[in-house]
Structure formats: structure tokens, C-alpha cells
Amino acid sequence: MKATYHKYILNFKRPSGTSRGIMTEKETWFIILEKDSKRGIGECGILRGLSADDRPDYEAKLQWVCDNINLGENQLWEALIEFPSIQFGVEMAFQSLGSENPFLLFPSDFTNGKKSIEINGLVWMGEEAFMKQQIEEKLADGFKCVKLKIGAIDFDQELQLLRYIRQYFTPEQVEIRVDANGAFDTYLALYKLNQLSEFELHSIEQPIQKNNTDSMAELCKTTPIPIALDEELIGVFSLEEKEALLQKIKPQYIILKPSFIGGFRGTKEWILLAEKYNIGWWITSALESNIGLNAIAQWTFLQNNLMPQGLGTGALYINNFNCPLTVSQGQLWYKRELDWDFNFDL
Template sequence: MKATHHKHILNFKRPSGTSRGILKQKETWFIYLESEGKQGIGECGILRSLSIDDVPEYEEKLRWTCENIELGEEALLQELIEFPSIQFGVEQAFRSLRSQSPYLLHPSAFTEGKEAIDINGLIWMGDETFMKSQIKEKLSAGFSCIKMKIGAIDFDTELKLLQSIRREYSVNDIELRVDANGAFTPENALEKLKRLSELDLHSIEQPIKQNQWQEMAKLCEVTPLPIALDEELIGIFHSEEKKKVLETIQPQYIILKPSLVGGYRGSNEWISLANNQQIDWWITSALESNIGLNAIAQWTYTLQSKLPQGLGTGSLYTNNFEAPLIIENGALHYNTKKSWEVPYIK
């Protein structure tokens, strides 16, 4: 078996704002496997300043992984426990190699084009005019669930934007989620949650920064608005510690980005623990290219979650790979008539 890795810079169509800054580009890497005339591909995607494996030796670890590919998937996953995005790339690549097609990782009614995955429309941070234009665009595109990133501009302005949606669309028409990315403080979070709760929101992601377990637990206990943990799950590698996080904080939801929590295996462990505590969950991509998004979407469909998922990121880039993934009427579809166009894969 031969393994190689290649870096790819994804360029955003327009700068996208989060509470951690403006994104113009995203680095990602691909692991390619070749064995007995077959090929496999997996994406290793990190988010700068967020991924636990955003470290100087990242590419060195990728090189080591390719040089030691003969160790096999199980051994590599154990060795890569502190590199969750490479774990996920390895999982994808081996599954891809074993599959009939490098891109058909989890055959289902989704990959047959018979069923779709409901997703949320993502509203990026920006000035009021920009955010209003995005909201209008998502609503006209048929989304019934919208997720708005908040925390970058004035809170009252963000509140007015949400109020303007609610004036036109009731909770029965549009589900609204917000993502604070840790922008609130323990001191002001509850007051802001109370004001947001008046708008019949579905939930808020990560209202305060991660690693403040006791403060987050207090919020989850008294919040008038359901709280979803996101960044809080990053960098927690072992089952006992995962269990401790959920038991301590007792959130209403958790959100799983496979590239940030150890791929399928890491995500499945979180899901199992959450189910045991009656904590609901959904899956979100982490701005991967269509290679990683495809791997996440196919797996997500098999989980049969009833909630809208966060998988609408494939159209963000000017130089993404051509893929059968398309968004129509607020859902992700697999168009079997479209083909893949990816370098190195024939």
C-alpha cells in the first residue's frame, strides 16, 4: 500500500466572519491511498485557532502517518489520538479504499438520490446590511431552519435582525438557531439568553468560552433557551472525560464536528454517551471541501437524526471540487447524475 498527502488552500467566495475573526482562506490536506489498483481519499481539515491539532508539527504528523500506513487503520487511530482531523482523514481514506467507488463511503437512499438531509442555512457575521442580505437569500432558497452567528457586532443590532425575522416568520415557519462561538461572558450570558429567548429560538451554541465547566453548568441549569455545546467537546479524547463533561454541564444539546472530535469513532462515542443522558445532538461540517463534506453527509444520513444538520458549507469556496452534493429547498441532496472531479483520483 502506498500513501501520500497533499495540501490544498480553499478560497472563500466572500470573507466570512466569526467571533474569532474573518476567514478568507482555509487550509486542508488530503491523504491518498493506493493498493492493488484501487484508490482511496480522506480529508484532514483543521480550523486555525480552534482545532486542538492546530500545531506546528501537523504536517510532520501527516508525513509520519503516510510513511507508516502499513500499521493499518486501528493502530494508526490509536497513535493519532491527539490529531483528530488526521484520524478522520485516515478513517475516510481506508473506507474509501474498501468501497466500490472512492466517494461512496456509506451507500444509502441518500447516495442513491432518493432521500435528502435537512440542513440549516448559515448566516455569517458582518455588518447589518450584509447579514440582512444573507437572511433574505436563505429564506428565498427555501430553508426552514436558519443558523445565525452572533457576537461580532453590537448585540442590540443582532437582536433587531432576529426580531425582524420573527415579525415576518413565526416559529412554525422558521426555526432559528444562533451560535455565539463563546462571545458572551459568564457575567452577561444569562441576561442575553433571556433576551434571546423572547424570540422563540431553537437553541444557542456555546454562549461562553469552553473550559468553564461550572459556569456553563450553571447556565444550562437555569437557561430559558436550550444550550448546545460545540467548542466544549474539542480536545477531550478519552471516554471517561467525555462522560464527565456531559454529567457536569448537562447541556440540552451537543454538536459534533467529526474533524474536530476524532472522526466517526470519536463522534459515535459522544453520541452514545449523550443518548445515555437524554441529550440530543446534531452533526456539523467544519468547513471541509466537498471530499470531507461528502464523507460527513453520507455518514450523517445513516444516523437518521430528525434535526436539521449543519452541512451547508460546500458552496463557500471558489475552488472546491466538483461533486454530486447540491442544496435545494433547504436540504442537501446527492445528485447521482453529477460526477466527481478531484486531482490524483482517476
Template sequence: MITATYKKYILNFKNPSGTSRGILRTKETWFIILKKDGKTGIGETGLFRGLSIDDIPNYEEKLQWICKKINQGLEKLLPQIVDFPSIQFGLEQAFLSLESNDSFNLFPSEFTNGKAAIPINGLVWMGDKSFMKTQIKEKLKTGFTCIKMKIGAIDFNTEIELLKSIRKEFSAKEIELRVDANGAFKPNEALTKLQQLSALELHSIEQPIKQGQWQEMAGLCEKTPLPIALDEELIGVFSSKEKEKCITTIKPQYIILKPSLVGGFAGSKEWINIAEKQHINNWITSALESNVGLNAIAQFTYTLQNKLPQGLGTGSLFTNNFESPLEVKSGTLQYNPTVNWNFNL
């Protein structure tokens, strides 16, 4: 018999972090803890308030229900919680963790052996010009060759000037630049802005307009001079049929998977398979989980063997994260097996 409990945990940002949706100071997350025959399984259900499709009032009730029904097993439970993708993700982790010899080694590999690293982008948060410039310099100094910059909250011309200042010092061969608009552009102005951004030899832009506008996004993807990556667009699209319709309608250049928001490992794999049939590449991004969820995402990501820089550099954002073997070094995420976990709720 498996027993299951859950617990809420509030992560505190070291510095308030700006997005086009506002300033983040804390991040709520939840953990599912399984016990069986003296073994423990841990999974993080990375709820993201204001972004997750399962950000609804009865979220905790669903966690209670899952804990009561836990002995149905993963295979039977997952289809019953399709509209709770973050709980699907937490359950997948918890069962893998319970079955593992090491609660945190879910996908044993060269990565978890400390012999391989995952290339990642350096994330630059929104703020005033000097704050963003300071972050950019810090990322370059610590060895990142791919930088992702959040845009859409301050004046667009100021953001363009910031990007120009990077390009004056570093060519596209030296530094790959990605931008994430988080849906900040209006459809009637988006193409003009994409043309301005394209002149700066950027790698791609994430979600230029708000999700749910499939025809407008399809038109942009068809005409854009700058590759477009769908991100929020994938949230809340549950059935295989709807996922295929989304991809074949919009025809983006890339898709970005956040396992906490798209149904965990199984949900991510389904999106990847559908996109690959249309010759659309992808990368994986964390969604401000603690190191527990980030660790699971990183290990899963390594198994995919995707050579593009991934969005996994968020472990150092919080003052009260859990000590883990994850380390960011020279623009990569690495796993140091000599460092022990300190998971203490």
C-alpha cells in the same frame, strides 16, 4: 502493500466570512491519498487553524509519520493519533474509500442513491446589519426553514433587532432560528443575554461562553430559558472518562459534532452514545472542509437517521471547491448520482 501520500490544499472563500474569532478568507486543508492494487483511497484531514486541537507546528510531521506507518492498518493507527482528531477523520475516510467500489461512496444508502435528502440549516455569517439581512432573505427565498445565525461580533442590540425583524415576518412554526455565539459572551452577562434571545422563540444557542468553563456552563444550562448546544466544548476532550465527565457535569440540552474536530466517525459516535445515555440530542456540523470531507460527513450523518436539521450547507462557500454530486435544494442536502466528481489536486 498500501502506499500513502499527503497533500496540502488552500480553499478560497467566495466572500470573506465573519465569525467572533475574525474574518476568514482562506481555509487550509490536507488530503491523505492511499493506493493499493490499482485502487485509490482519498481522505480529507480538515485541520481548522485557530480552532482544531491539533493546530500545532508538527502537524505535517504527523502526516509524514502516518504515511510511513500506513500498513499498520486503521485499527492500530487510530489509537496512536488520539490527539490529532482531524488526521483520525482523514484516515477513516481514506481506508473506507480504498475499500469502496467508488472512492467517494463511503456509506452506500438511499442518500447516495439520490432517493433521500438531509434537512440542513441555512448559515448566515456575521457582518453589518444590511449584509446579514441580505443573507437571511436569500436563505428564506431558497427554501430554508431553519436558519443559523452567527452572533457575537457586532453590537448585541443590533443582532437582537435583526432577529426581531425575522420574527415579525415569520413565526417559530414557520422558521426555526438557531444562533451561534462561538463563545463570545462573558459568563457574568450570558444569562441576561440568553433571556433576551429566548423572547424571540429561538431553537437553541451554540456555545454562549468560551469552552473550558465547565462549572459556569453547567450553571447556565441549569438556568437557561433557551436550550444550549455544546460545540467547541467537545474539542480536545479525548478519553471516554473525560467525555462522560464533561456531559454529566454540564448537562447541556444538545451537543454538536464536527467530525474533523472530535476524532471522525468513531469519535462522533462515542460522544453521541454518551450524550444519549443522558437523554441529550445532537446534530452534526461540517467544519469548512472541501466537498470531499463534507461528502463523507453527509453520508455518515444520513446513517444516524437524526431528523433535526444538520449543519452541512458549506459546500458553496469556496471558489475552488471540487465538483461533486452534493447539491443544496429547498433547505436540504442532496446527492445527485448523475454528477461526476472532479477531484484534481
């Protein structure tokens, strides 16, 4: 078996804002396997400044994987415990290589085009008018669940935007999720959650910065809005650490990004623990290209979670790869008649 790795820069159609700043491009890496004239591809979806494996030796570790590819998927996964995005890339590449079609990793009624996955519509941070425009577009597109990034503009303006949605749509008509990306000060968080509770939100992701576990546990106990942990899960590698974190914080939900938490195997560990402690969960992509998104979507369908999932469509980028994934009326579909546009000779 031969393995190679390749860097690829995804360019945003328009600058996209989070509480950590504005993004204009996104770096990603592909692992390509070749054996017996077949090829497989996996995406290592690192997000600089956030991923646990944003380290100076990242590329060297990719080279190590390619040099040691004959160790096999399981041994490599164990050796890559501190490199969750590479774990995911390795899992995906082996699954792709072992499939009849390198992009059809987990055949199901989803990949047959018979069933879809409900997803949330993502509203990016920006000026009030821009956020309002996005909200109107998502609702017009038939989304029943929208997720707003908050924490970058004035909080009163954000409350105004939520008030605007609720003026026209009841919680039964449109579910609203908000994601603070850790933007709230610890001492103000409960006050802000109480203000947000007026809008009957589904949940708030990561209201305060990760690693404030005492404060987060207290918030989860007293919050008027269900809290979902997101960044809090990054860098928690062992099963024992995962269980200890959930036992301590007792969140209402956890959000699972395979690129950040060790691929399918790491995600499955979190799911089993969440279900053990009656914690809700859903799966989210993390700005991967359509290669990674395709694998996440196919695997997510098999988990039988009927909540809206956080699976974007890759429509953010000008240089993504055409693929069978499409969105219609807030549902992600796999249209088999659409072809992939991907050149393995990157």
C-alpha cells in the same frame, strides 16, 4: 500500500466572519492511499486557531501516518488520539480505498438520490445589511431552519435582526439557531440569554468560552434557551473525559464536528453518551472541502437523526471540487448524475 499527503488551500468567495475574526482562506490536507491500482482519499480538516491538533508538529504527524500506513486503520486511529482531524482523514481514506467508487463511502437511499438530509441555512456575521440579505436569501431558498452567527456586531443590532425574522415568520415556520462561538462574557451571559428568549429560538451554541465548566453548568441549569456545546467538546479525547464533561455540564444539546472530535468513531462515542443522558445532538461540517463534506453527509444519513443538520455545501469557496451534493429547498441531495471533478495527482 502507499500513502501520501498533500496540502490544499481553499479560497473563500468573500471574506467570512466569525467571532474569532475574518477568514479569507482555509487550509486543508488530503491523505491519498494507493493499493492494487485502486486509490482512496481522506481529508484532514484542520481549522487553525480552533482545532485541538493545531500544533507545530501537524505536518510531521501526517508524514508519520504515511510512513506507518501498514499499521492499519484501527492502530493508526489509537495512535492519533491527539490529532482528531488526522484520525478522520485516515478513517475516510481507508473507507474510500475499500469502496468500489472512492467517493461512494456509505451507500444508502441518500446516495441513491431517493432521500435527502434536512440542513440549516448558515448566516455569516457581518454588517447588519449583509446579514439581513443572507437571511432573506435563505428563507427565499426554502430553508425552514436558519443558523445565525452572533457576537461580532453590536448585540442590539443582532436582537433587531432576530426581531426582523420573527416579525414575518413564526417559530413553526422558521426555526432559528444562534451560535455565539463563546463571545458572551460569563457575567453577562444569562442577561443576554433572557433577552434572546423573546424570539423563541431553538438553541444557542457555546454562549461562553470553553473550559468555564462551572459557569456553563450553571447556565445550562438556568437558561431560558436550550444550550448546545460545540467548542467545549474540542480536545476532550478519552471516553471517560467525555462522560465526565456531559455529567457535569448537563447541556441540552451537543454539536458534533467529525473533523474536530476524532472522525466517525469519535463522533459515535459522543452520540452514545448523549443518548445515555437524554441530550440532543446533531452533526455539523467544519469548513471542509467537498471531499470531507461528502463523507460526513453520507455517514450522517445513516445515523437517522431527523433534526436539521449543519452540513454546508462547499459553496463558500471559489476552488472547491465539483461533486454530486446539491441543496434544494433546505435539503441536501446527492445527485448521482453529477460527476466529481477531482484530480488525485494533486
